[in-house]
Amino acid sequence: MAKLQDTLLLYARYVGVSVRSQMQYRASFVMLTFATMLISGLEFVATWALFDRFGSLAGWTLPEAALLYGLVNMAFALAEGWARGFDEFGQMVKSGGFDRLLLRPRSTALQVAGHHVQLMRIGRLAQGAVVFIWAATRLQVAWSPPRVLLCLLAIAGGAALFSGLMVLQATFAFWSTESLEVFNTVTYGGVETTQYPLTVYRDGFRRFFTYVVPLATVTYYPALAVLGRSDPLGSSLSFQYASPLFGFLFLIVCLRVWNLGVRHYHSTGS
Amino acid sequence: MPVIAVENLSKTYWVSERAPGTWGALKSLVHRRHRAVEALGGISFTIQPGELVGYIGPNGAGKSTTVKVLSGILVPSGGAVTVLGRTPWQERAAHVAHIGVVFGQRTQLWWDLPVIESFDLLREIYRVPREDYRKTLDELVETMALSELLDTPVRLLSLGQRMRCDLAAALLHRPELLFLDEPTIGLDAIAKLTVRNLVKRLNRDQGLTVILTTHDMDDIESLCSRVILINRGKILLDGTLERMRQLVTTERRLVIILADESTWIDGVQARVIHRDGARLTLSFDPDQISAAELIGDITSHYPIRDLYVEAAPIEEIVAQIYQDTHT
Amino acid sequence: MRPYLAIVSAGVRVMLQYRAAAAAGFATQLFWGWIRVAIFGAFYASSSATQPMSLEDTISYLWLTQALLLLLPFRLDSDLVAMIRDGTVAYELTRPADLYWYWFSRTLASRTAPMLLRAGPLLLVSGLFFGLAAPDSLSALAAFLVSVGAALLLSSAFTMLMSISLLWTIAGDGISRLISMIAQFLSGSYVPLPLFPQWAQPALALLPFAGLTDTPFRLYLGHLPLSSFPTAIAHQLLWTAVLVLVGRLALARGLRRMVVQGG
Structure with a gap:
C-alpha cells in the first residue's frame, strides 16, 4: 500500500511537471484543447445526424447510444492523456532515451507514462462528459448509487483497457522499429466500434471485442445494466456489473508483457 | 573492496542479416538469417x-x-x-x-x-x-x-x-x-x-x-x-x-626556441621533425640519450632562448594504436 | 527493356520497404470499412422509411470513402510547415518560380501518388468481396475519374490554405486539424452527404467541401445523373479557383508581413 501511494505521489509530480511545461505555450495549449473538443464534438454530430434520419439503431434511442458514447470517449480521453508517453515510445527507444529511464530506480512503465502527460485531451474528456450528462438527463434512469458507481467503474476500466492497448503497442517497439499501425486500428477502431451497441456487429467482431480485446466489457455490458435493458446476447446482470473488471485485468496482462519487453531490451540493447 | x-565479461549480439537486392528483401520476409557479433570478448x-x-x-x-x-x-x-x-x-x-x-x-x-x-x-x-x-x-x-x-x-x-x-x-x-x-x-x-x-x-x-x-x-x-x-x-x-x-613509442620530444632564426642544428642524437621559424621540434629516444644529455649537448653548441621536453601528443598515440589494431 | 525492369525492381523494393506501412494502411481502411458498413446496415434495418440513398449505394459510398481517404486535405507538406515555423520560407522568395504554384504542385504530387497506391487494392478487395458495386455505367466511370482529378486540385488548394494559415498563428496546429476535420465532416466522410437532414442539403451543395469526395462518389454511383456532370465539375473548379486566389493573396500578405518584421 505504501508503495502504491509512493508511486501515485510520483505520478502526481509528473503531472505537475507536464502542466507547467505545457503552460509555457499557453495559447497553443488552449487552441489545441478547443480543437480536440470540437473535433470529437463533430463525431457526435455525425451520430446525431444518423439518428435524426433513421430514428433508432437496433432498438437503441439516441440518448441511450449517447450514454455509451460518453462512457467510451471519457475512458479513451483519460487513457490518451495519461499514457501518451507510450504512444511516443518507439521514438524514445530509437533515440536511446529509454536507457535514461533504466538508470533511475523506478518502474519503467511509470516513467514512460509520466514522460508525457497530454493535457489537451481534457478537450475530449469534457466533450464526452457533456454528451454523457445530456444523455443522463434525457433518460428515464433512476440514478441509484450502484448505477453511478458502475458508470465510474466502467470509465476507469475502459481507461485501463485503452492504456493496456497503448502499453502493448509500445512493447512492440522493443522488437521492431516499424510502428505498428495495426494497434492504432484496434484502438481507434475500438473507440468507433464500441460507441454503438454490440448487437450491430457480426459474431466475429463481437467475439473479438469481448474475448480478445475486451472493450465491450467496459462499455456495452455496463451500459446495459445502467439502462436496465435486457441483453439480446443473453448476459446476466451480475456479469454486466462485474464486467468493467476485465479492463483492469487486461491492463495487468499488458504490463506483464511490457516487462517481458523490458527484459528483452536488457539482453539486446537497442 | x-x-x-x-x-x-563477454557480450554477443545477434544481428539479422539481409541479402542485398529485391530477391533478398523478398527472402527476408520469410526467413531471416542471424549472425553473431562479439561486442565484448x-x-x-x-x-x-x-x-x-x-x-x-x-x-x-x-x-x-x-x-x-x-x-x-x-x-x-x-x-x-x-x-x-x-x-x-x-x-x-x-x-x-x-x-x-x-x-x-x-x-x-x-x-x-x-x-x-x-x-x-x-x-x-x-x-x-x-x-x-x-x-x-x-x-x-x-x-x-x-x-x-x-x-x-x-x-x-x-x-x-x-x-x-x-x-x-x-x-x-x-x-x-x-x-x-x-x-x-x-x-x-x-x-x-x-x-x-x-x-x-x-x-x-x-x-x-x-x-x-x-x-x-x-x-x-x-x-x-x-x-x-x-x-x-x-x-x-x-x-x-x-x-x-x-606501447607505441618511447620517443620524446624536445622543443627549442633558437636565439637566432638562421641557426641550423645537426650532429646531435635527435631528429628534427618540425621547424617553424626559430621554433624547432626534435625527436629523440630516451634509451639512447637522456633528456639532460641532449639538452647539455645542444645548449653548449647553439644559442638557445627557451626549451622544454614534451611527450608525443596522446591523440597521435591513440590514433597509432587504433590504426595498428585495425590492420 | 532493361532500364524499365530496373525501375520496376527499384519500385518493388521501395514498396517492400514500406510494406508494413502499406499493409497496415490497407488493413486499417478495411477494418474501418467493416465497422462502418455494419453500423449503417443496422441503421437501415432499424427504419422502414425510404431513404434518399439505398443501402447498397451507401455501402459503395462508404467503401469509396475508405479507398479515397487521401483525397481529403489533412496532410500538410511537412517541409513547407517546417520552413514556415523557422522563418526560412522568406528565402523561398529568392526562387525564380512563382512560390504559390511551386508549393501547389508539390502538394498535388505528394497527394496523388500515395492516394492511387492506397486506393487500388482497397477498391479491388471491397469490390470483389465486400459490396462495392461497379460504376453505374462507363460514362459514369469517366465522369468519376474527371471529378476525382478536380477533387485533387480542390484538396490541394485547401491544403495550401491550411499551410499558409500557419504564417499567422503559432497555434496553427490546432486550427489546421480543426479545418481538416470540418472538411471531412462536410464532405461526407463521416456520414454520406445525401443522408444529412433535408434542411442542410442546399447549404451542403453550395459549400466547397462536397467537391472533395461527395461529388465524385455520387457520379460513380449514378446518384448524380450524368446531365448534372457539367455543373458538378464547374462547382469543383470554381471553388478551386476561389481557394487558389485567397491562398495567393494570403501568402503574399503573410510573406510581406514576415519580411517587414524580419521573420
Missing part, C-alpha cells in the same frame, strides 16, 4: 574507490556495451560483474540508486522547465529525503556556481551551463560511482576547462569514483591517472598514460 570488479578489470579511470577506444570497440552492463542497462552473455557489491542487472533499481550517469549528448533535464524543477522531480524519483537533498543541493550550487541557473528554463541554457546542471542532476542522490559519457563534447574551451575542474574536484575532495569515456584526449590527459584502452572487445591496455605511450 573494489568499487567495480569485472571478470571475463571476455574482459576483466577492477576499479578501486576514488579512482578516476579513462575508458577509451574507437567507435564500436565495446565501450558503450561495457558501460551499459556496468550501469545495469544490459545483461551480458557471460562473466561476472560486481559493482558496489551488487550484480547490476539482477537488482536494477537498487543498483542505479547508487550510481550517477551523465551523457554529454543528451540532457536528462526537462526541456521547458526551470532547472530547479527537474532537480525537485529527481529528488522524488530517487526518494532522497528532503533534508539530505537540501544539503546536497546547497553544496552543488556552491561548488558548481549554479545559483543563477536554477530558475532558468533548460532550453535557454548554453551547452556548458547545461552540462554543469546535468552533472549536478546526476549527483543529487549522492552516488558513489559516476559514469561520464563524453562530458565535454561540443563545449567551448572555457566550458571544457570548467567541467574538467569540477570532475577533478569531485574526485579529489569527495572521493567519488569516476569512469570517463571520451574521444577528447585532453580530457584523459588532464583527468585520468589510469586508462583502460579497449578495441574489438578486448582490453589492449590497462595502466597509466605513460605506459600507453610506451
Whole structure:
C-alpha cells in the first residue's frame, strides 16, 4: 500500500511537471484543447445526424447510444492523456532515451507514462462528459448509487483497457522499429466500434471485442445494466456489473508483457 | 573492496542479416538469417574507490556495451560483474540508486522547465529525503556556481551551463560511482576547462569514483591517472598514460626556441621533425640519450632562448594504436 | 527493356520497404470499412422509411470513402510547415518560380501518388468481396475519374490554405486539424452527404467541401445523373479557383508581413 501511494505521489509530480511545461505555450495549449473538443464534438454530430434520419439503431434511442458514447470517449480521453508517453515510445527507444529511464530506480512503465502527460485531451474528456450528462438527463434512469458507481467503474476500466492497448503497442517497439499501425486500428477502431451497441456487429467482431480485446466489457455490458435493458446476447446482470473488471485485468496482462519487453531490451540493447 | 570488479565479461549480439537486392528483401520476409557479433570478448578489470579511470577506444570497440552492463542497462552473455557489491542487472533499481550517469549528448533535464524543477522531480524519483537533498543541493550550487541557473528554463541554457546542471542532476542522490559519457563534447574551451575542474574536484575532495569515456584526449590527459584502452572487445591496455605511450613509442620530444632564426642544428642524437621559424621540434629516444644529455649537448653548441621536453601528443598515440589494431 | 525492369525492381523494393506501412494502411481502411458498413446496415434495418440513398449505394459510398481517404486535405507538406515555423520560407522568395504554384504542385504530387497506391487494392478487395458495386455505367466511370482529378486540385488548394494559415498563428496546429476535420465532416466522410437532414442539403451543395469526395462518389454511383456532370465539375473548379486566389493573396500578405518584421 505504501508503495502504491509512493508511486501515485510520483505520478502526481509528473503531472505537475507536464502542466507547467505545457503552460509555457499557453495559447497553443488552449487552441489545441478547443480543437480536440470540437473535433470529437463533430463525431457526435455525425451520430446525431444518423439518428435524426433513421430514428433508432437496433432498438437503441439516441440518448441511450449517447450514454455509451460518453462512457467510451471519457475512458479513451483519460487513457490518451495519461499514457501518451507510450504512444511516443518507439521514438524514445530509437533515440536511446529509454536507457535514461533504466538508470533511475523506478518502474519503467511509470516513467514512460509520466514522460508525457497530454493535457489537451481534457478537450475530449469534457466533450464526452457533456454528451454523457445530456444523455443522463434525457433518460428515464433512476440514478441509484450502484448505477453511478458502475458508470465510474466502467470509465476507469475502459481507461485501463485503452492504456493496456497503448502499453502493448509500445512493447512492440522493443522488437521492431516499424510502428505498428495495426494497434492504432484496434484502438481507434475500438473507440468507433464500441460507441454503438454490440448487437450491430457480426459474431466475429463481437467475439473479438469481448474475448480478445475486451472493450465491450467496459462499455456495452455496463451500459446495459445502467439502462436496465435486457441483453439480446443473453448476459446476466451480475456479469454486466462485474464486467468493467476485465479492463483492469487486461491492463495487468499488458504490463506483464511490457516487462517481458523490458527484459528483452536488457539482453539486446537497442 | 573494489568499487567495480569485472571478470571475463563477454557480450554477443545477434544481428539479422539481409541479402542485398529485391530477391533478398523478398527472402527476408520469410526467413531471416542471424549472425553473431562479439561486442565484448571476455574482459576483466577492477576499479578501486576514488579512482578516476579513462575508458577509451574507437567507435564500436565495446565501450558503450561495457558501460551499459556496468550501469545495469544490459545483461551480458557471460562473466561476472560486481559493482558496489551488487550484480547490476539482477537488482536494477537498487543498483542505479547508487550510481550517477551523465551523457554529454543528451540532457536528462526537462526541456521547458526551470532547472530547479527537474532537480525537485529527481529528488522524488530517487526518494532522497528532503533534508539530505537540501544539503546536497546547497553544496552543488556552491561548488558548481549554479545559483543563477536554477530558475532558468533548460532550453535557454548554453551547452556548458547545461552540462554543469546535468552533472549536478546526476549527483543529487549522492552516488558513489559516476559514469561520464563524453562530458565535454561540443563545449567551448572555457566550458571544457570548467567541467574538467569540477570532475577533478569531485574526485579529489569527495572521493567519488569516476569512469570517463571520451574521444577528447585532453580530457584523459588532464583527468585520468589510469586508462583502460579497449578495441574489438578486448582490453589492449590497462595502466597509466605513460605506459600507453610506451606501447607505441618511447620517443620524446624536445622543443627549442633558437636565439637566432638562421641557426641550423645537426650532429646531435635527435631528429628534427618540425621547424617553424626559430621554433624547432626534435625527436629523440630516451634509451639512447637522456633528456639532460641532449639538452647539455645542444645548449653548449647553439644559442638557445627557451626549451622544454614534451611527450608525443596522446591523440597521435591513440590514433597509432587504433590504426595498428585495425590492420 | 532493361532500364524499365530496373525501375520496376527499384519500385518493388521501395514498396517492400514500406510494406508494413502499406499493409497496415490497407488493413486499417478495411477494418474501418467493416465497422462502418455494419453500423449503417443496422441503421437501415432499424427504419422502414425510404431513404434518399439505398443501402447498397451507401455501402459503395462508404467503401469509396475508405479507398479515397487521401483525397481529403489533412496532410500538410511537412517541409513547407517546417520552413514556415523557422522563418526560412522568406528565402523561398529568392526562387525564380512563382512560390504559390511551386508549393501547389508539390502538394498535388505528394497527394496523388500515395492516394492511387492506397486506393487500388482497397477498391479491388471491397469490390470483389465486400459490396462495392461497379460504376453505374462507363460514362459514369469517366465522369468519376474527371471529378476525382478536380477533387485533387480542390484538396490541394485547401491544403495550401491550411499551410499558409500557419504564417499567422503559432497555434496553427490546432486550427489546421480543426479545418481538416470540418472538411471531412462536410464532405461526407463521416456520414454520406445525401443522408444529412433535408434542411442542410442546399447549404451542403453550395459549400466547397462536397467537391472533395461527395461529388465524385455520387457520379460513380449514378446518384448524380450524368446531365448534372457539367455543373458538378464547374462547382469543383470554381471553388478551386476561389481557394487558389485567397491562398495567393494570403501568402503574399503573410510573406510581406514576415519580411517587414524580419521573420
